[in-house]
Amino acid sequence: MEIYLYIALFAPFVGSMFAATLGASKKTTIAGIIPSLLLFVSFVASSILLNHILSGGEVVHVEMMTWMQTGNLYIPFGFVVDQISVTMMMVVTLVSTIVHVYAIGYMDHDKAFNRFFAWLSAFVFSMMILVMSDNFAGLFIGWEGVGLCSWALIGFWYHKESATWAANEAFIMNRIADLGMLIGIFLVFWNTGTLQYAEAFAAMQFLDQETLTWMGIFLFIGAMGKSAQFPLHTWLADAMEGPTPVSALIHAATMVTAGVYLVVRSNELYSLIPHVGLFIASLGAFVAIFAASMALVNRDIKRVIAYSTLSQLGYMFAAAGLGAYWVALFHLMAHAFFKALLFLGAGNVMHAMNNELDPFKMGGLGKTMKTTMIMMTLASVALAGIFPLAGFFSKDLILEVAFVDHHFIIYTVLLFTAGLTAFYSFRIIALIFHGEDRHTSLGFHPHEAYKFMLVAISPLLILAIIAGFTMKGTFFEMVTQLLPATEYHVHSALTYWIMTIGTQLFVILAIFFAYKKYMASDIKVPDGTSKMENSFVYKLLINQYYIPYFYEEYLVKSYRELSTVFWKQIDQKIVDATVDGIAGVLYNTGENTRVMQSGNLSTMLRWVVIGLVTILSLAVAFGLTVRYLDEIQAILSGLGA
């Protein structure tokens, strides 16, 4: 089995290196095909490993080599394939294979085609390290690796000012969170003396509550950064500046779920500190509704989907925080499928509309883009959680968890968010595909995407439909070998049915409301004059609660002022002055002694002799000093006394 592990891990790396070697040359389709094929190989290897684990096989654990060994610090390059990581591997390889194939078509006209695939495969490799590592240090490498690749891919069109800005924002926000994560890892090592998951978690059982709390909090700060939880959430919406396949792969299906993965992986730690878990759950619920509210009014289809991702991540954290780790992981998997599908569908729309993102300028696209419409509608249905699609099984479960654990506030918030989710999802569906044709007058001539792109994303469609009812049982059996196996059942069947049907009705109502409101024939491109647009709530939401404004105004500006002071006062007056001073001394010495180099040989001879005399004098002086060292010391000590 080890060989499959290595294939799954290193095939994306090989693909990345292959595309990277072609990075500087002209666009060649082969640079996309080879990485895609290698990823497919990686997917197949992961499937074999999944089959192995499912059929009750041993957990595959390898130690490739020693990485660090100093004192009592021992960190190997160790990889583990257990029930959790194999789930993640499947999600990562499947979605990324599809996205790669899709991107061959999507990036067809881009000059930096080769570079794109180099980074995309590098991202998958980093993600694989992240999920497969058997220790915190390896996790951290993958963590930083995906951060770097995400930076490069958000800023892929680096000639665009907004793209570079967004890339830097994402990277810096992640760095801030990574500091927390690093402190968490240090704490783990400090208190347990190891970074291996198994040994560290075993040692944690004997630590006191306070230490564990700090550990949990700092590790969660890292997770907050990657999974874009409040207050570090602003980067995710801005990250939509990157190419759409990147948004689908990184900012929907895989990277942002790393935070959830970390919490799930550290379940043994978080089980020991339920108060931190409750905080995580509350924050998750808050983010769920917070992000959903911003999605209600946004006029950028990719940003709407990004906010929906944020909201769903909130759901996952709510589940994980309440101790339902397997539910969180299940929702992570299901979400990856339909969210990637939604993004890739949005990519098709964008392609058709020449990168126009405002859904108010579209309308009636359903006539020309039937397949995309069906795909996106089904993905949205899955996202909204309608029976029997994937979202129903995973999301409804989270609601049940909250209900059964008697966290009714969280339950209410999440339930309400489910309605909002349905509303904003179908708001954009209605605006894009239905209603009156508003794009022809603006000079757009949409067309359906390439056939092979549609074929490539169809597996996601199938999974988004069937992932729920086919996989739930198997999945539960598999992951609960590692995770706490808590079954959540509402006590009375009546309550259960009321809850389920009530939720379904609420969601369907929200969908109909969205259709009714946005299929009306009098929809116009908003121009800031209507009554709704001038209301306080609308302004608050469209400006993202003024949080980016707040960051810019109070944090960035004051930091910039502080930096200016440091630059002017410390860097220029002390550091630079010192360096310049040293250079100046050398320069002046050279300038003054240049006279010696007169070119006159007899003068030079004189200098030679002077040098000789100097060296001989030094030799004599040192010789005498050594010879009479004792006497000199005696005299000096006499002087001192």
Next chain:
Amino acid sequence: MFEAIAFYLFAFLTITMFYITVTTSQALHALTALAAGMIFISAFFFILGADFLGAVQIVVYSGAVMALYAFGMMFFDTTRELKEKQGNKYIIFGLSVLAAVLVVLIFAAPMVSDNITALYPMTEGVGNTQEVGMVLFTKYLVPFEVAAIMLLVAMISGIVLASKQMDVSQTLSKDEPIQESKKGVTS
């Protein structure tokens, strides 16, 4: 007693000869004085029992080196008096004496001179030439061969350097060297 007289006599003679060499304004005088000084130096070698070295000194210096200089001087105009611009005499004198005194100080200092031990002691009852031969062709064979190669290289380079355009007279035709020098500057 005899040794002391000989030492002081030859010391006086060598110093005088070398002094003339460095002070005279006539190149020919300097050459002659130098040759004489070299021969007087060999006297010290004989006094010190280094017969072979003394013989080599006379042969190489008075024979080869001085002859070379003499031939070399034929190229230059040696009859005219040398005019040399002088710098500060005291600096020159002071520096030279200082350097020499320091060298002696270092070698005569107890630290160095006490630590000298004989690597290849002289054997009793064997002539100096024989001793030299024994050491030179055993312990110093490689340096000896290297010195031989060096001499060969020096000989070849001397010939190559000096024999360029030997057939063209430089001193008799006045135009040639000027053109040459121009060419030398530009090239």
Next chain:
Amino acid sequence: MEIGLNHYLVLSTILFAIGLIGVLKRKNLLLLFFATEILLNSVNVAFAAISHYHGDLTGQMFAFFVIAIAASEVAVGLGLLIVWHKRHSNIDLDQMSSMKG
């Protein structure tokens, strides 16, 4: 009146000083070469003396090699001197300023 090692060393020093004065004072390249010969010879005297008083042949060996070096130096140096003289028709040290920076 015994003549010891120090006598020879002092003599060698005096000769070396004379040579050094010559090197510094002379502007004619030919005479500069003479001065270097003096330097080499003064050292040879010291070598021979030390060899004698320590009963060690190494000093004499070095003196041999010094003589060999002196001979090669003369050969090459004179060659160069002749070339220089052909080019510039003088051998004055002060005229050689092509190395001026």
